[in-house]
Every structure is written in C-alpha cells, then in structure tokens.
Amino acid sequence: MTTPLLQVEHLRVQPPGAERPILEDVSTVIRAGERVALVGPSGAGKTTLLRALNGSVRALSGRILFNGIQLDDRSSRILRQVRRGMAVIPQKHDLVENLKVYHNVMAGALGRWSNAHALRFLFWQTASELDEARHALDRVEMANKLHDSAGKLSGGQQQRVAIARALVQKPLLILADEPVASLDPRMARQVLELLCKLAEDDGVALLCTLHQPELAREYFPRTLEMRDGKLTTDSAGQAPVAPTRSAGEAPAWTPGNA
Ligand SMILES: Nc1ncnc2c1ncn2[C@@H]1O[C@H](COP(=O)(O)OP(=O)(O)O)[C@@H](O)[C@H]1O
Numbered sequence: 579m580t581t582p583l584l585q586v587e588h589l590r591v592q593p594p595g596a597e598r599p600i601l602e603d604v605s606t607v608i609r610a611g612e613r614v615a616l617v618g619p620s621g622a623g624k625t626t627l628l629r630a631l632n633g634s635v636r637a638l639s640g641r642i643l644f645n646g647i648q649l650d651d652r653s654s655r656i657l658r659q660v661r662r663g664m665a666v667i668p669q670k671h672d673l674v675e676n677l678k679v680y681h682n683v684m685a686g687a688l689g690r691w692s693n694a695h696a697l698r699f700l701f702w703q704t705a706s707e708l709d710e711a712r713h714a715l716d717r718v719e720m721a722n723k724l725h726d727s728a729g730k731l732s733g734g735q736q737q738r739v740a741i742a743r744a745l746v747q748k749p750l751l752i753l754a755d756e757p758v759a760s761l762d763p764r765m766a767r768q769v770l771e772l773l774c775k776l777a778e779d780d781g782v783a784l785l786c787t788l789h790q791p792e793l794a795r796e797y798f799p800r801t802l803e804m805r806d807g808k809l810t811t812d813s814a815g816q817a818p819v820a821p822t823r824s825a826g827e828a829p830a831w832t833p834g835n836a
C-alpha cells in the first residue's frame with residue numbers, strides 16, 4: 579500500500595463573507611501518486627476544498643496533514659513548505675499574459691528561487707533555465723512556443739502552459755480545479771489525458787475537480803463525490819470519514835512518517 583500523502587480529518591470551512599460553513603466534516607486520504615477526481619454539482623464546495631488544502635482559506639476546525647506536515651495557515655513558514663509540494667492549476671488559468679511563455683513556465687520554480695533570482699530571471703535567463711522551460715513545454719507538446727507571449731496562446735495552449743508550470747514545480751500533489759471546463763470536448767479530452775499521463779509518469783498525485791462524471795470515470799481510477807459541502811461517495815470503497823482515534827493510540831499520521 580502506498581504512503582498517505584494527504585490526510586484530511588473532519589474539515590469544516592467557512593470562508594470570510596460566507597454566512598454558514600461551506601464544507602462540513604470532510605475527511606479523506608490521498609496516497610502518494612494517486613489520481614483522484616472530485617466531482618459534484620456547481621456550488622458543492624469543490625473549489626473551496628482545494629483552496630482549503632493549500633491554506634488559501636482557513637479551516638474552522640479539523641486538520642490537514644500533507645507529507646507529514648500539519649497545515650497551519652498562521653505560519654508563513656509552514657504555508658511555504660506545504661505550497662512548495664502542491665502545484666495548483668486554477669480553474670481560470672492565471673498566466674501573466676504580457677510575459678513570455680518561458681516566464682510563465684518557470685514561475686513553477688519560484689518556490690525554490692530567492693527573490694533576487696526571480697527578479698534576475700525576469701530580465702535575463704540562463705541557457706539552463708531556458709532548457710528547463712523548453713523541456714517542460716516539450717512534455718506538453720508546446721516547445722515551439724517558448725519565446726511567444728503568453729497572451730497570444732489559445733485557451734487549450736494556455737492550459738498546457740499551466741500544466742508545464744505545475745511540472746516545473748516538481749510537486750508531490752497537483753490540485754487542478756476544472757482544468758478543462760473552458761475547452762471544447764475534443765480539446766478537453768486531450769488536455770486531461772496529457773495531465774493524467776504526466777502525473778503518472780512523474781509519480782505525482784493528482785486531485786482534479788471535474789463537473790463531467792464521465793470524464794472522471796474514464797481518466798481517474800478513483801472518484802470522490804461532493805454534495806452540499808460533504809463528501810458523499812468514494813469509489814475506492816473507503817468510507818469518506820476519518821478513522822476516529824481513541825486516547826493514547828498512536829496518531830495515524832505524524833510528522834516524518836511519510
Ligand atoms: N468566500 C465566499 N463567501 C461566500 N460564499 C462562498 C465563498 N466561497 C464559496 N462560497 C459559496 O460556497 C459554495 C461552494 O462554492 P465552491 O467551492 O466554489 O463550489 P464548486 O467549486 O463545487 O462549484 C457556493 O454556494 C459558493 O457561493
């Protein structure tokens with residue numbers, strides 16, 4: 579059995595401005611290298627769950643453990659550490675359109691670069707940095723667009739650049755939020771197939787929200803279903819609730835046992 583990478587226990591989330599909790603008692607485990615689709619109707623709470631996982635929205639209660647680290651959004655050090663291991667592909671791609679494709683791809687390296695390095699890269703790029711960007715773009719069949727402006731690309735091409743950026747980050751987990759929602763059905767399949775293949779090749783876990791259950795079934799070995807802020811089904815057969823621990827029992831997950 580592969581190692582648990584992400585453990586979510588009894589998570590309850592109420593974003594600022596929301597009148598009631600959006601997520602209630604969400605618990606699940608995702609193992610290293612696993613590919614999981616998160617499906618459910620619009621408004622179910624899928625995006626809120628992804629945002630909670632990388633500390634962008636605070637939990638009222640419950641806990642999230644990622645690669646042996648308990649997420650604490652009040653600690654910038656822990657947030658940085660957790661976010662370095664999680665690459666996010668947001669629903670609406672967030673490329674900087676007036677920069678080059680290579681700038682956008684290498685944004686995936688920002689977590690391991692100093693501010694001075696990042697600033698220098700903006701104006702001057704070494705051959706090895708450009709090679710790394712080219713290699714990542716090659717994997718999404720876009721190497722010929724290295725020097726193009728990101729704003730000139732089509733929607734499908736921009737989504738591929740967002741995937742290349744996620745790969746450059748060398749994450750343990752990719753969180754992809756409706757990565758194919760804005761693409762036509764043919765392009766959606768191509769991009770999803772590529773994302774799943776690359777995650778598998780790199781042994782990276784993938785949690786991907788989708789609103790088309792048929793795509794989830796086709797591309798993902800495991801599907802979680804969310805309704806009204808609760809996980810209602812887990813195709814892996816595990817009950818979508820965390821195991822309860824009695825006092826004195828060793829914790830199921832402790833820092834360093836990943
Ligand atoms: N910051 C917020 N303030 C108020 N309501 C929110 C906020 N974020 C999300 N919601 C509400 O939470 C529900 C779930 O949203 P979301 O996570 O975006 O669902 P999904 O991604 O499944 O469509 C929706 O009803 C949405 O309006």
Ligand SMILES: [Mg+2]
Binds near residue numbers: 624626755
């Ligand atoms: Mg959403």
